[in-house]
Structures are given as C-alpha cells and as structure tokens.
Amino acid sequence: MNVEQTLDKIFSREYKIERDGLVISGSGICKGRTVAIIGTVDHAAIGVDSAFRLASAVLKVIQEFPKRPILLMVDTQGQRLTLQDELLANNAYLAHLAKCFELARRMGHRIVSLVYGEAVSGGYFATGMMAERAYALPDAQIRVMALDAMARVTKIPLEKLVELCKTSAIFAPGIPSFVRLGILEDVWQGTLEDCLDRALRLPVVYDNRAQLGRERGGREWAANVAIRIRVSAGLA
Amino acid sequence: MNLAEWRTRESFYEATARRRITGVLDQNSFQEILGPADRITSPHLEELGFPVSFDDGVVIGSGLLNGNNVMIAAQESGFMGGSVGEVHGAKMTGLLQSALATKTTAVLLLLDTGGVRLHEANAGLVAISEIQRAAFRLREAGIPILVLIGGNNGCYGGMGIFARCCDHVIMSEEGRLSLAGPEVIETAGGVEEFDSRDRALVWRTMGGKHRFLLGEADRLVIDDIRAFRAAAIELMQKPEPLTLESMLQEHRRLAERLEAYGDCKDALEIWKRMGIPGSDSIPIMDNEAFHAAIKPYVASKETQEKKCHER
Amino acid sequence: MIEQLKFDFPGHPSPVQPARGNACIGVVNSGNLEVLIESAALGGRCEVDVKTSANGFKSTWAAVLEDFFARNRFADIKISINDYGATPAIVSLRLDQAAAEIMEKEMR
Numbered sequence: 001m002n003v004e005q006t007l008d009k010i011f012s013r014e015y016k017i018e019r020d021g022l023v024i025s026g027s028g029i030c031k032g033r034t035v036a037i038i039g040t041v042d043h044a045a046i047g048v049d050s051a052f053r054l055a056s057a058v059l060k061v062i063q064e065f066p067k068r069p070i071l072l073m074v075d076t077q078g079q080r081l082t083l084q085d086e087l088l089a090n091n092a093y094l095a096h097l098a099k100c101f102e103l104a105r106r107m108g109h110r111i112v113s114l115v116y117g118e119a120v121s122g123g124y125f126a127t128g129m130m131a132e133r134a135y136a137l138p139d140a141q142i143r144v145m146a147l148d149a150m151a152r153v154t155k156i157p158l159e160k161l162v163e164l165c166k167t168s169a170i171f172a173p174g175i176p177s178f179v180r181l182g183i184l185e186d187v188w189q190g191t192l193e194d195c196l197d198r199a200l201r202l203p204v205v206y207d208n209r210a211q212l213g214r215e216r217g218g219r220e221w222a223a224n225v226a227i228r229i230r231v232s233a234g235l236a
Numbered sequence: 237m238n239l240a241e242w243r244t245r246e247s248f249y250e251a252t253a254r255r256r257i258t259g260v261l262d263q264n265s266f267q268e269i270l271g272p273a274d275r276i277t278s279p280h281l282e283e284l285g286f287p288v289s290f291d292d293g294v295v296i297g298s299g300l301l302n303g304n305n306v307m308i309a310a311q312e313s314g315f316m317g318g319s320v321g322e323v324h325g326a327k328m329t330g331l332l333q334s335a336l337a338t339k340t341t342a343v344l345l346l347l348d349t350g351g352v353r354l355h356e357a358n359a360g361l362v363a364i365s366e367i368q369r370a371a372f373r374l375r376e377a378g379i380p381i382l383v384l385i386g387g388n389n390g391c392y393g394g395m396g397i398f399a400r401c402c403d404h405v406i407m408s409e410e411g412r413l414s415l416a417g418p419e420v421i422e423t424a425g426g427v428e429e430f431d432s433r434d435r436a437l438v439w440r441t442m443g444g445k446h447r448f449l450l451g452e453a454d455r456l457v458i459d460d461i462r463a464f465r466a467a468a469i470e471l472m473q474k475p476e477p478l479t480l481e482s483m484l485q486e487h488r489r490l491a492e493r494l495e496a497y498g499d500c501k502d503a504l505e506i507w508k509r510m511g512i513p514g515s516d517s518i519p520i521m522d523n524e525a526f527h528a529a530i531k532p533y534v535a536s537k538e539t540q541e542k543k544c545h546e547r
Numbered sequence: 548m549i550e551q552l553k554f555d556f557p558g559h560p561s562p563v564q565p566a567r568g569n570a571c572i573g574v575v576n577s578g579n580l581e582v583l584i585e586s587a588a589l590g591g592r593c594e595v596d597v598k599t600s601a602n603g604f605k606s607t608w609a610a611v612l613e614d615f616f617a618r619n620r621f622a623d624i625k626i627s628i629n630d631y632g633a634t635p636a637i638v639s640l641r642l643d644q645a646a647a648e649i650m651e652k653e654m655r
Binding site for chain 1 (some may be wrong): 269270276279280283284296298316322323325326327329330331333334337338352353354355356357358359360361362363364365366368369370372373376393394396397398400401413414415416420421424425429430441442446447450452478479483484486487490491493494497498500501502503506
C-alpha cells in the first residue's frame with residue numbers, strides 16, 4: 001500500500017497531508033483523537049533537505065499542537081549517499097531531527113512509528129526508531145543490509161549467513177528479526193484504525209526494547225549486560 | 237608548542253582505548269567496569285567464527301576528571317573497526333544509565349567507530365538507538381556528555397548521528413565525523429561522486445578542521461592526549477540546553493547552512509564563502525596557525541547563536 | 548573457524564608475586580592478539596587457554612609458551628588469549644608485555 005492507501009485505512013479517510021519533496025506532514029482523526037502525521041514517501045533516500053523538513057514538521061507540531069500524538073510514517077531506502085550530504089554534515093541534520101523528537105517526547109507528545117514501505121539502516125534509525133513504540137505493516141521490508149552485500153563486506157560466505165538466519169535474528173533481514181529483537185513492538189494486522197488506537201492507549205515507555213528483546217529470546221545480552229553494569233556501579 | 241612540549245606529546249590517535257582513558261582522566265583514578273577479566277564477549281562473533289575480545293572492544297568505567305566524578309567509555313580502534321555489536325552497545329547504554337543514578341558530573345565518550353557492527357547488524361542498529369535514548373535521558377537530568385573523536389576509524393554511521401546528540405564534540409584534525417563513509421559513497425555513486433582514496437578530499441569533507449569550521453565540533457585540539465583532557469575539563473561543567481528555544485535556534489542555524497552552502501561541491505568553496513583569507517591552505521596549516529587564521533571568521537556555535545539572536 | 552587450545556605447565560618452584568590480580572595486553576586485529584593474564588588458584592601450576600583464528604599451529608604455540616614460562620618464574624597463573632593470526636614473535640612480545648604489566652614493571 002502507498003502512503004495514502006495506508007492513511008485511508010488508519011484514519012477512515014479523515015486526514016489531510018501536504019507533501020514537501022519526500023516528506024509528508026498533516027493530521028488525521030483516529031477514533032475522535034487528532035493525530036499528527038509526519039513521514040517520508042517513495043522509499044526516500046534521506047539527505048540534509050529531507051532531514052531538515054522532517055525536523056520542521058516536528059517543531060511545528062510542538063509549537064502549534066501541544067501534546068498531540070505523532071504518527072511517523074516510514075518509507076526509506078536509507079540515508080542519501082552523496083558528497084554534498086556529508087559535506088554539510090547529514091549526521092548533524094539527523095541528530096537535529098532526533099533532538100526534535102526527544103523534545104516532543106519531553107513535552108508530552110506520544111510518538112508511534114509505522115513502516116509501511118521500506119526501512120533501511122540509517123534512514124530507519126533516524127526516523128522510525130525514534131518512536132516510543134515502532135510498528136510495521138506485514139509486507140514492509142526492514143533491514144540493515146541485504147545478505148549478499150553483508151557477505152561481500154564481512155567476507156563471510158553467503159551460504160553461512162543464510163544458514164545462520166534460520167536460527168539467529170541478530171542480522172537476518174526482515175520483520176520477524178526486528179520483532180524478535182524488540183525493535184518492533186508489533187506488526188499491524190486487521191483494522192489499522194484499531195491498531196493505532198491500541199498503540200496510543202499503551203502506557204508511556206522510555207525504552208522497552210532491550211527488555212522486549214530478552215523476553216522474546218532475540219537479544220539475551222543487551223538487557224543483562226546493562227543490569228550488570230548498574231549493579232557494578234552500586235545500583236539496582 | 238615549543239620543542240619540550242612536542243617531545244612529551246602523546247598521540248591520542250596511536251593510543252589504545254585504555255591508555256586514552258588513563259591519559260585523559262586524573263592519574264590512577266580510573267576504575268574499569270566489566271573489564272577483560274569478566275570476559276563479556278560477543279556470542280555472535282563466536283558463532284560466526286570470528287575472534288572475540290575480552291571487553292568486546294569497548295572499555296568503560298568511572299574516574300576523576302580534575303577532581304570531579306565522571307564516567308567514561310572508549311572504543312578500541314583496532315577491534316572490528318570499533319563497531320557496535322550487542323554487547324559493546326549494551327556496555328555503553330549501561331554506563332549511561334548508571335551515570336544517571338550516581339553523582340556524576342559528566343560522561344566522556346571516546347568514540348572511534350565505523351558504526352554498526354555488520355556481523356550483528358540488527359542488534360548493532362538498535363544498540364546505537366538505545367545508547368542514544370539513554371544519553372537523552374542523561375541530558376534531561378542536566379549531566380553533560382562530551383564526545384572525543386581523534387582515532388583511526390573516525391566516528392561514522394549511527395554513531396556519527398549519536399555524537400551530535402551529545403552536548404559537546406572535541407576533535408583533533410586527525411579525527412573524522414560524518415554519517416556515510418567514503419567507500420560507501422563511492423560504491424553508491426562511483427568514484428566521480430567520491431574518490432575514497434583521495435585522503436585530502438576525505439579530510440576536507442569529514443575531518444576535524446572542516447567540522448570545526450562548520451560549527452560541528454566545539455573544539456579542535458592537537459593530537460595529544462593532554463589537549464583532549466584540557467578541552468574536556470573546560471567543557472565538563474557546561475551542559476547544553478535541549479529546549480524549544482535551543483532547538484529553534486539550531487533549526488535556524490541549519491537552515492542558514494543549507495542556504496549559504498547548499499550548492500557547494502567541495503569544502504574549499506565553503507571556506508572561501510566564509511571569507512577566510514588563504515583558505516586554500518587550511519589543510520596544511522598547523523593547529524596554532526589554523527586557529528589564528530580563522531578566528532575572525534569562524535562559524536562557531538557561539539558566533540552563530542549571537543547572529544541568530546540579533547535577527 | 549576458531550581453534551581452541553589448552554596448555555598446562557608446571558609452575559615455578561619459587562615464583563614471583565604479581566603486583567596485580569590481572570592484566571590485559573593487546574588488541575584483536577589482524578596479525579595481533581589479546582593476552583589476559585590472571586592470578587588463579589591452580590595448585591601451583593599454570594594454565595593457558597588459546598582461541599585462535601589460525602588453525603593447525605598447536606606445536607608452535609606449545610614452543611612459544613614453553614619458552615615464555617622458562618623465562619619467567621610464574622605459578623598459579625592463568626593466561627587466556629584471543630588470537631587473530633599473530634606471528635610467534637608478536638605472540639612472544641605480547642606475553643612479555645602482559646607479564647610486565649601484571650608485575651607492574653617497565654618493559655626493557
């Protein structure tokens with residue numbers, strides 16, 4: 001589904017968005033609740049201009065719509081890979097976006113993200129993964145890197161990677177891995193309007209991903225190592 | 237720097253993670269947490285048949301900086317390119333979470349990394365996101381996080397984004413801070429887009445001097461552990477606000493950067509537009525000469541903030 | 548693949564006392580290794596645990612380690628190594644560095 005089709009389903013057609021380049025922003029009504037919509041389209045390769053537009057959209061919501069929940073619609077092929085983006089410091093623009101999300105969170109905005117198309121590496125890190133809870137549609141494509149590229153870069157034979165993917169979610173592309181690791185809270189099935197409503201009714205969490213990863217058996221170490229350090233520093 | 241100082245200089249670039257830490261902190265004050273003897277290694281590297289490191293490539297602990305309690309982490313340059321895996325990342329997240337509850341004045345992060353450890357791809361990506369989340373929590377409590385960059389790997393990928401989520405960045409000329417690495421850009425766009433073997437180009441685009449000029453780094457120091465230490469001492473009591481006002485200010489700054497330099501194809505063009513005389517020679521200026529040459533023109537955060545206020 | 552090798556050595560009858568409980572030297576990058584040296588209750592003996600990416604060199608390791616223990620008066624010492632294809636010369640160097648570190652002596 002493209003962004004309009006997806007939003008149709010989430011907001012029962014009660015929404016309005018504007019498009020500025022590869023960035024969309026607007027709002028919709030979900031079960032009587034107005035929700036801000038911010039996102040990317042067309043498998044956006046996120047460069048300094050898109051990052052800036054996304055930040056503008058977040059700042060606008062903070063300034064004009066106090067405490068309005070934000071739905072982040074994610075469709076990205078990753079960061080844009082050009083000399084100019086690095087020259088101007090794309091990392092800084094994406095950090096700025098991250099800080100805007102953090103500010104929104106501190107000011108009481110609930111943030112939920114939905115991968116409806118693709119979500120790749122740095123592009124996903126800087127958008128969908130900034131949410132309090134991250135979700136995806138069943139046919140969304142999420143990955144850090146395709147297996148064949150990974151085989152090339154790490155010099156691990158592709159067959160070995162494919163074999164390990166059967167038992168390990170640590171590097172295997174795809175939704176099941178991301179759910180198992182606790183990166184995705186859940187996959188949205190059925191009535192999308194209900195899914196968003198449910199998501200916004202969940203208690204506020206700061207970061208439950210390591211705990212989820214441990215519960216689901218995908219990441220056994222992250223939570224435990226962090227706990228050991230706190231214990232070592234003399235805390236609970 | 238005089239000859240005596242030059243002789244006693246200790247390269248930050250060449251030093252191991254542990255040596256960088258002990259050199260930056262007050263003497264004999266470093267207490268390592270989850271050190272090599274605890275053998276917190278990567279189960280995933282083991283499964284892939286790669287050698288592990290007893291500390292998974294990151295050294296963490298607490299100590300004193302100019303008499304103040306600090307917590308500190310340093311990535312080991314040589315191990316897996318300083319990359320972030322599940323355990324490596326969890327050590328940093330745990331450190332930041334601990335700093336929140338103890339009487340910490342500041343946290344120092346000595347970053348030397350290509351970003352996500354691809355061998356642990358998904359876990360690495362979320363690890364960096366968790367580090368970032370824990371850092372924001374710390375900043376909310378008013379505890380500043382200082383990032384020190386001056387090693388072989390630079391600071392790239394998700395960690396390049398994370399670095400700019402912290403309060404201050406201290407770099408040496410040898411350091412690099414960016415998002416995508418030269419090889420990645422070349423693979424995507426060809427050598428015409430970026431010749432990754434052109435070292436001068438790499439440093440002009442992503443290196444300490446350019447980042448300092450853009451306002452991306454707060455301090456540009458020489459490659460000497462003591463210089464990093466001095467800069468850290470100076471900045472450790474200065475948390476940066478993260479408020480609507482500060483974000484709007486930064487937003488204006490970033491808009492101005494796009495407007496002023498958005499069509500530039502090389503750092504040389506940017507420096508020329510900044511009005512710096514002799515800017516073509518910037519790459520070969522030593523630290524002292526560089527600071528003297530650029531002082532009246534520098535787009536430091538301080539100057540830019542003043543300009544924004546004046547509008 | 549990582550090959551795991553274990554070695555056992557008789558401790559020295561009049562051993563030196565380490566200045567520290569443990570020390571760790573080296574970085575696990577290509578051609579290099581990490582050596583963790585620790586005091587351990589081993590009934591006077593010494594143990595070495597090697598994990599190496601270079602397979603099939605057991606006798607070389609045995610020789611280098613034998614040399615090392617002949618040079619040093621250690622007992623109740625455990626050495627653990629993560630090796631990424633270092634040459635015997637580098638292995639020897641790191642072992643000596645680790646020994647110096649746990650004794651808190653300057654390497655000559």
